[in-house]
Ligand SMILES: O=C(O)CCc1cccc(O)c1O
């Protein structure tokens with residue numbers, strides 16, 4: 052087994068509400084480098100930890116963690132629609148292994164995934180179906196959440212499975228860092244919004260377009276006094292990256308969900324995918340990590356970071 056890891060932010064506003072050309076070029080360069088490294092590694096399997104944003108998973112049955120044996124991209128924002136190349140039998144084996152490790156996880160034999168999973172696959176591999184993949188969705192957007200220590204346990208269980216494979220495996224985490232796009236909350240939601248959050252699967256094209264227009268509008272004022280959303284927090288982001296790079300994963304067990312929401316925004320919990328990814332890598336042996344890129348980008352509603360790691 053050889054393992055590499057990449058964790059990066061996603062933002063569906065890339066290409067829809069861009070910052071200045073210099074910043075766009077910087078990010079393009081960071082992504083081109085990451086993609087070239089993936090190409091050179093030539094993974095035989097990608098394990099991707101991703102969030103969902105009320106596209107595949109709703110409050111009619113909201114699981115803390117899900118492994119998919121088959122997955123279709125809904126094609127939201129600018130992402131590619133269609134099936135991912137999920138390794139069905141390996142995904143099923145992984146599910147058994149995680150359950151045997153005392154971590155409860157849901158199983159989907161037909162999951163819809165959104166930009167939270169597909170954008171990173173496209174950016175790092177050129178398409179959503181280039182390599183065999185196992186998608187693992189971690190609820191990071193629809194509270195209540197399982198504690199961070201459980202996310203770490205999940206990652207460790209996945210890592211022990213990966214360690215037994217005779218394959219080159221790329222572990223991905225996608226989302227974060229600090230940010231708060233206008234995703235509605237079920238608590239105190241008006242009837243129509245509550246209905247969407249509970250049972251909003253397969254929205255009409257009009258409903259999807261309206262939702263995307265709201266995100267773009269929020270991006271245009273994010274970080275100004277006009278915005279009601281919690282702003283980006285570069286200090287929080289850089290401290291989190293340092294913790295991962297320095298291998299201080301045990302400190303994550305003390306992370307407080309409400310404090311993170313306040314300090315870094317409600318969607319900062321997408322870093323749960325990074326936590327699982329690093330815990331998985333750490334379970335395969337000691338690692339070396341590096342920060343490839345960081346910038347707080349208001350136009351994209353993203354504390355935007357790229358981090359890489361590999362076994363020593
Ligand atoms: O459509 C949505 O629900 C949220 C879109 C969205 C915007 C900015 C950063 C993100 O990570 C993100 O997911």
Ligand SMILES: [Fe+2]
Nearest residue numbers: 104167226321
């Ligand atoms: Fe997101």
